[in-house]
Amino acid sequence: MLTNKGDLIMANNQVIKVGLMGLGTVGTGVLRILQENKEFIERKLGVGIEVKKILVRNLSKARKLDVNPELLTDNYLDIVNDPEIQICIELIGGINPTKQYVMEAIQAGKNIITANKDLIATEGKKIFEKSAEKQVDVRFEASVGGGIPIIRPLKVCLAANKIHEIMGIINGTTNYILTKMTTEGSNFSDVLKEAQDLGYAEADPTADVDGYDAARKLAILASIAFNSRVALKDVYTEGIAKITASDIGYATELGYVIKLLGIAKETNGQIEARVHPVFIPKAHPLASVHNAFNAIYIKGDAVGEAMFYGPGAGEMPTASAIMGDVVQVARNVVGGTTGFGICTCYEDKKVKPMGEIEAEYYIRLAVKDQPGVLASIAGVFGNQGVSIGSVIQKRHGGEMAEIVLITHQVKEQFIQDALKIVQGLSTVEIVSNVIRVEGGGQA
Amino acid sequence: MLTNKGDLIMANNQVIKVGLMGLGTVGTGVLRILQENKEFIERKLGVGIEVKKILVRNLSKARKLDVNPELLTDNYLDIVNDPEIQICIELIGGINPTKQYVMEAIQAGKNIITANKDLIATEGKKIFEKSAEKQVDVRFEASVGGGIPIIRPLKVCLAANKIHEIMGIINGTTNYILTKMTTEGSNFSDVLKEAQDLGYAEADPTADVDGYDAARKLAILASIAFNSRVALKDVYTEGIAKITASDIGYATELGYVIKLLGIAKETNGQIEARVHPVFIPKAHPLASVHNAFNAIYIKGDAVGEAMFYGPGAGEMPTASAIMGDVVQVARNVVGGTTGFGICTCYEDKKVKPMGEIEAEYYIRLAVKDQPGVLASIAGVFGNQGVSIGSVIQKRHGGEMAEIVLITHQVKEQFIQDALKIVQGLSTVEIVSNVIRVEGGGQA
Numbered sequence: 001m002l003t004n005k006g007d008l009i010m011a012n013n014q015v016i017k018v019g020l021m022g023l024g025t026v027g028t029g030v031l032r033i034l035q036e037n038k039e040f041i042e043r044k045l046g047v048g049i050e051v052k053k054i055l056v057r058n059l060s061k062a063r064k065l066d067v068n069p070e071l072l073t074d075n076y077l078d079i080v081n082d083p084e085i086q087i088c089i090e091l092i093g094g095i096n097p098t099k100q101y102v103m104e105a106i107q108a109g110k111n112i113i114t115a116n117k118d119l120i121a122t123e124g125k126k127i128f129e130k131s132a133e134k135q136v137d138v139r140f141e142a143s144v145g146g147g148i149p150i151i152r153p154l155k156v157c158l159a160a161n162k163i164h165e166i167m168g169i170i171n172g173t174t175n176y177i178l179t180k181m182t183t184e185g186s187n188f189s190d191v192l193k194e195a196q197d198l199g200y201a202e203a204d205p206t207a208d209v210d211g212y213d214a215a216r217k218l219a220i221l222a223s224i225a226f227n228s229r230v231a232l233k234d235v236y237t238e239g240i241a242k243i244t245a246s247d248i249g250y251a252t253e254l255g256y257v258i259k260l261l262g263i264a265k266e267t268n269g270q271i272e273a274r275v276h277p278v279f280i281p282k283a284h285p286l287a288s289v290h291n292a293f294n295a296i297y298i299k300g301d302a303v304g305e306a307m308f309y310g311p312g313a314g315e316m317p318t319a320s321a322i323m324g325d326v327v328q329v330a331r332n333v334v335g336g337t338t339g340f341g342i343c344t345c346y347e348d349k350k351v352k353p354m355g356e357i358e359a360e361y362y363i364r365l366a367v368k369d370q371p372g373v374l375a376s377i378a379g380v381f382g383n384q385g386v387s388i389g390s391v392i393q394k395r396h397g398g399e400m401a402e403i404v405l406i407t408h409q410v411k412e413q414f415i416q417d418a419l420k421i422v423q424g425l426s427t428v429e430i431v432s433n434v435i436r437v438e439g440g441g442q443a
Numbered sequence: 444m445l446t447n448k449g450d451l452i453m454a455n456n457q458v459i460k461v462g463l464m465g466l467g468t469v470g471t472g473v474l475r476i477l478q479e480n481k482e483f484i485e486r487k488l489g490v491g492i493e494v495k496k497i498l499v500r501n502l503s504k505a506r507k508l509d510v511n512p513e514l515l516t517d518n519y520l521d522i523v524n525d526p527e528i529q530i531c532i533e534l535i536g537g538i539n540p541t542k543q544y545v546m547e548a549i550q551a552g553k554n555i556i557t558a559n560k561d562l563i564a565t566e567g568k569k570i571f572e573k574s575a576e577k578q579v580d581v582r583f584e585a586s587v588g589g590g591i592p593i594i595r596p597l598k599v600c601l602a603a604n605k606i607h608e609i610m611g612i613i614n615g616t617t618n619y620i621l622t623k624m625t626t627e628g629s630n631f632s633d634v635l636k637e638a639q640d641l642g643y644a645e646a647d648p649t650a651d652v653d654g655y656d657a658a659r660k661l662a663i664l665a666s667i668a669f670n671s672r673v674a675l676k677d678v679y680t681e682g683i684a685k686i687t688a689s690d691i692g693y694a695t696e697l698g699y700v701i702k703l704l705g706i707a708k709e710t711n712g713q714i715e716a717r718v719h720p721v722f723i724p725k726a727h728p729l730a731s732v733h734n735a736f737n738a739i740y741i742k743g744d745a746v747g748e749a750m751f752y753g754p755g756a757g758e759m760p761t762a763s764a765i766m767g768d769v770v771q772v773a774r775n776v777v778g779g780t781t782g783f784g785i786c787t788c789y790e791d792k793k794v795k796p797m798g799e800i801e802a803e804y805y806i807r808l809a810v811k812d813q814p815g816v817l818a819s820i821a822g823v824f825g826n827q828g829v830s831i832g833s834v835i836q837k838r839h840g841g842e843m844a845e846i847v848l849i850t851h852q853v854k855e856q857f858i859q860d861a862l863k864i865v866q867g868l869s870t871v872e873i874v875s876n877v878i879r880v881e882g883g884g885q886a
Contacts, residue, residue: 033603033745040670041603044787141600147746149592149600157584157592160476160484160766227483285752288731293748302476302763303590303753305736309728310749320745323603337778344487 015048016330019079019110021055021101022091023072026115026142028065029319030089035065041323045330053079055092076101080108086333089322090114099123106130106138111338113325115142115318121216121232124223128343135339137332139325144217145170145294147317148310149324154224154298155344161300163225166264167278167438170217172292172312173201173208174240174260178277179290181248182257188243200292210239211260211275218262221296222273226266228349230273235262236354238276247364247433250404251279254362254390256437257287263438271351279362279406280439287439355413360389360437362406363415365422366429369401373427377403380425384418386410400429406437458491459773462522462553464498464544465534466515469558469585471508472762473532478508484766488773496522498535498544519544523551529776532765533557542566549573549581554781556768558585558761564659564675567666571786578782580775582768587660588613588737590760591753592767597667597741598787604743606668609707610721610881613660615735615755616644616651617683617703621691621720622733625700630688643735653682654703654718661705664739665716669709671792673716678705679797681719690807690876693847694722697805697833699880700730706881714794722805722849723882730882798856803832803880805849806858808865809872812844816870820846823868827861829853843872849880 020027034041034051042048054071055078079085080101088110092098095118102112102119103126112131114120119127120140131138141151145168154163169175173195180191192209195201207213215235222230240260251258256279265272280287285307289295294312299305311317332338367373374393381388392404407415415434422428463470477484477494485491497514498521522528523544531553535541538561545555545562546569555574557563562570563583574581584594588611597606612618616638623634635652638644650656658678665673683703694701699722708715723730728750732738737755742748754760775781810816817836824831835847850858858877865871 029745037603037605037744040605043789044602044670044784046784148749149596152600153592153596156771157595157767158763159487159770160480161763162480162483227487283733285731288728290726300763301480302472302759302766304757304760306591306751306753308749308751311747314747316745317747320601320604320743323745324600327602328599331780331783335778335780335783337774337780340774340778341487341489346486 013048014334015050016086016333017050017052017084018326019053019055019082019085019088020051020091021076021079021088022093023054023056023063023067024091025315026318026322027054027091028063029315030091030322031065031067032316033319033323041327045327047330047334049326049330052085053082055079080104080110085110087111087113087326087329089326090116093118095119095122102127103130106134106136109134109136111137111329111333113139113322113329115140115322117143117216117220121219124220125229131342132339137329137338138342139329140220141325142318142321144220145296145308145310146312146314147320148294148296148308148312149321150296150308151224153308154221158298158300158303158306161302163298163300164266165299166221166225166262166296167286168218168221168262168296169259169286169289169294170262170296170312171208171214171260172294173205175289175294176200176292178240178243178258178260181243181245182252185245185248187245188241209241211237214260214262214275218264218273218275221262222264222271223345225264226271226347226349227344228271228347229345230264230271230351234273234351236274236276240277242433243277244433247435250362250364250392253392254406255282256280257282258435259286261286261438266349269349271349272357273351274354274357277435279435279437284439355411355416357412358409359412360407360409360440361415362404362435362437364432365403366432367401367403368427368429369395369399370427373401374403376425376427377422380421381407381418384421385414386418456491457777458493459529459776460493460495460527461530461532461769462496462498462525462528463494463532463534464519464522465536466497466499466506466510467534468758469761469765470497470534471506472758473534473765474508474510475759476762476766484770488770490773490777492769492773495528496525498522523547523553528553530554530556530769530772532769533559536561538562538565545570546573549577549579552577552579554580554772554776556582556765556772558583558765560586560659560663564662567663568672574785575782580772580781581785582772583663584768585761585764587663588739588751588753589755589757590763591737591739591751591755592764593739593751594667595767596751597664601741601743601746601749604745606741606743607709608742609664609668609705609739610729611661611664611705611739612702612729612732612737613705613739613755614651614657614703615737616648617657618732618737619643619735621683621686621701621703624686624688624691625695628688628691631684631686652684654680657703657705657718661707661716661718664705665707665714666788668707669714669790669792670787671714671790672788673707673714673794677716677794679717679719683720685876686720687876690878693805693807693835696835697849698725699723700725701878702729704729704881709792712792714792715800716794717797717800720878721882722878722880727882798854798859800855801852802855803850803852803883804858805847805878805880807875808846809875810844810846811870811872812838812842813870816844817846819868819870820865823864824850824861827864828857829861
C-alpha cells in the first residue's frame with residue numbers, strides 16, 4: 001500500500017465529526033451508507049467519519065434503522081454549538097426554519113452539505129456569501145439529479161468549457177408519467193392516478209407536474225453553467241397537465257418523443273432559462289431516458305456534447321450524492337482548503353424574456369372541415385414571419401378536422417402574435433396545444 | 444463578486460507555469476482552449492495559467508495554431524529542469540521514452556496530467572508510487588472516455604459506493620463500425636474501409652478493432668472501481684472482426700444490439716475484466732449510444748445505475764478533459780494539497796479466469812438440414828448443464844440450415860465444453876459465432 005497523506009493522518013486517528021439535520025428518507029440512507037461502507041470510505045479518505053448528532057422532530061419516533069438514541073436531539077443548537085462538529089448535513093428541506101439553521105451553522109464555522117434545492121435556488125447567494133466570509137464549504141450535489149454526479153463534473157471536470165446549452169430531464173415523476181403515456185397511449189390524469197397509487201407521485205403533485213421542482217433545479221444548473229445567478233423567478237415554467245394522448249400520438253407519428261425538460265442556453269451573452277414540455281427527436285440521447293430516470297445533457301465549446309444519466313431521486317441514490325460531498329469536504333477539512341470556489345457567479349447576464357427565445361413549434365388546431373382552412377392558417381403564419389415545416393391534417397368526424405403544424409426555427413413572439421390572429425379566424429375552433437420543439441440537428 | 448481565496452491570490456498575481464510535452468492533436472487543443480477561454484478559466488481558478496515550454500520533435504514544423512517559437516524545445520530536460528514549471532502535461536503517448544520523461548518530471552517535483560492510457564494501464568503502479576513519494580498529483584481523466592468526465596466522478600462523487608459493475612463503450616472506432624453495420628446492414632470489412640477513408644479508423648486498425656485500446660481503458664476503470672490493480676494482462680480481449688451482417692440481423696430480430704463493451708464486475712471479492720462484443724437488450728441505456736460516441740454505465744450499491752455519455756476522442760473533447768485536470772491540480776498547487784489519494788488500489792483481489800465468468804450466450808451454428816439435428820444439439824447443451832432460452836432455425840438453401848440459440852445464464856466453462864462436443868457432431872458443419880449476452884434485467 002502506498003504511503004500518502006491520508007495514511008499519515010489515519011495514523012493520527014483523526015476523525016471528522018458530522019452533524020445530521022433531518023432523519024427522513026435521505027438521512028436514513030446516509031446513515032445506512034455510513035454503516036455498511038464505513039470501512040472502505042474511511043480507507044479511501046484517510047480519516048474517520050463519525051455522525052455525532054442527529055436533529056429530529058420527534059425523539060421517540062420508531063426508526064427504520066438502528067440508531068443510537070443518544071445521538072438524537074430535537075434542538076438544532078446541539079449541532080450548531082458543538083465545536084467538534086465540522087460538517088453539517090442539512091436534510092430538513094424547505095426554507096424555514098432551515099435557512100436560519102444553515103446560516104447559524106456557517107457562522108459557527110461548519111461546512112454545509114445539503115440536498116435542499118429550494119434553499120439553494122432561492123437563498124443561495126446569501127448562503128454562499130456567508131460561507132465565503134467564514135471560509136467553509138457549501139456543497140449541494142444532491143440538490144439536482146439525485147444520485148447523478150452533475151454539479152461537480154460541471155464545476156470542475158468541464159471547468160474549461162464555455163457551456164452553451166443544458167437540457168435536462170430533472171424531474172422523475174413527470175418523466176415517469178410521460179413514459180407511461182407514450183408506451184401505453186394513456187391519458188395524463190389516468191397515469192397520474194396510477195403514479196400516485198405506486199408512490200411515484202405525491203398526493204399533491206403540483207410541484208412536480210407543474211414544473212416547479214424542475215425549475216428550482218434548472219436555476220441551480222444555469223447559475224453554475226453560465227457563471228451568473230439565475231433566480232427561480234427568472235425561470236419560465238410550464239407543466240405537463242395539458243399534454244394529451246393525442247399530442248403523444250402526433251409526436252410518435254412525426255418521429256419525436258415528448259419530455260418535460262429544463263432548458264438553459266446562453267446566446268450572445270444572454271441567458272434563457274425555461275421548464276416546459278418539449279418535442280425532441282427520437283435519436284436525441286435524452287429521448288431514450290425512460291421512467292423515473294433523470295439525465296442532464298450539456299453542450300460545451302470544447303467537449304461538444306455530454307450527458308449524465310441516473311436515478312433522479314430516492315433514499316440511496318440521493319444519499320450517494322450526499323456522501324460524495326462528505327468525502328470531498330472531509331478532504332478539504334484535512335487539507336485546510338475549505339471555502340474555495342463555492343460561488344462562481346461573477347458575471348451578471350440578462351435573462352431573455354420568453355418572446356425573445358427561438359425554437360420550432362408544434363401547433364395543434366381544431367378547425368372546421370372546409371376547403372381553404374389550411375391555406376388561411378398558413379397565410380396568417382406566413383404573414384407573421386413563421387415558416388412551416390411539416391403539416392398533418394386529419395378529419396375528425398362530423399364537420400371538424402384537426403391540423404398539426406411544426407414550424408421552422410422562429411422567435412417565440414412571432415408565434416404568439418400569429419396564434420392570436422389564428423384564434424380569431426372563424427374556421428378555427430380552438431388552438432388545442434402548442435409545444436416547443438428542441439434538440440434538432442443532433443446525431 | 445464574492446471575496447474568496449482565489450481572489451486574494453489573484454491580487455498577488457500568482458501564475459501557475461505549465462510545461463507541455465507533445466504538440467499533436469490534443470496538445471493543439473489544449474493551447475486553443477488556453478487561448479480562447481483563458482480569462483474565464485483564470486477567473487474561476489483565481490490564479491493565472493501560463494504555458495512556459497512546449498516539447499516538440501521538430502522545432503521548424505509548421506503549426507496549425509500560432510505558437511510563440513520561443514516556447515518550443517526539442518529537449519525534455521528544458522521542462523523537467525525548469526524549477527518554475529509546476530504542472531507537466533504529457534501528450535506524447537506510448538511508453539518509451541514517455542515513461543522516463545514522466546518519472547523524471549515527478550522526481551523534479553512536477554505534477555503530471557496525461558491522456559496516456561498505455562502508460563497508466565501498464566506503468567501506473569510505479570508512477571503512482573513515485574508521485575506519492577514526491578507528494579505530487581498524477582491525473583489522467585483524458586485517458587478514458589475522451590471528453591467524458593468519468594474518472595473523477597468515479598473516484599470522488601461516487602466514492603461512497605461499492606461498485607458492482609462497469610460496462611463501457613470505450614472505443615469510438617468500433618462503435619462507429621458496429622453502428623453502421625446495424626443501420627446499413629453492411630459487412631465488417633466494407634464499413635472498416637469506409638471508416639478508414641473518413642479518418643474514423645487508423646490505417647492499421649488493430650488496436651481499435653481487436654479491442655486492445657478498450658482493454659487499456661478498462662484496466663484503468665476497473666482498478667479505480669474495485670480499489671485493486673487490474674493490469675492489462677488481466678483483461679480478456681476479443682475484437683469485432685468476427686461479427687457478420689448475419690449476427691447483426693439475428694441481434695435485431697431477437698431485440699438486441701451488438702456493441703463492443705469493456706466489462707468489469709466484482710462478485711464475491713473476485714474481479715472480472717473483459718473486452719468483447721456483446722448482445723445487449725435494445726432498452727439498455729448503452730444500446731442508444733451511436734456512432735463514435737462513448738458511454739460508461741456503472742452499477743453501485745447506493746447510486747443504483749448511472750451512465751456517463753460523450754465524445755470518446757478528438758482534439759477539443761480530449762483537451763477539455765486535460766484542462767479539467769489542470770484546473771484541479773492548479774487548485775491543489777495553490778492550496779498545498781497535491782499528492783493526495785492518487786492510488787486507491789489498497790486491495791489485492793483475484794481476477795477470475797474466463798471459464799469462471801457467467802453470462803448468457805448467443806450461438807450461431809451451420810448444420811445439415813436433417814430431422815433431429817436441433818434435438819441432438821439441444822441434448823448436448825442439456826447434458827453440459829446449459830439451458831436454452833430462445834431458438835431460431837432457418838433453412839439456408841441446399842442441404843444446409845442455420846441454428847441460432849440464446850442460452851440462459853451459465854458458467855462460460857460449460858459453454859466451452861458443450862461447444863467442443865457440438866463441433867464434433869456429424870450434423871454440425873461449423874460453430875459460426877459465439878457472442879456473450881449482457882445487460883439483461885435492465886429497465
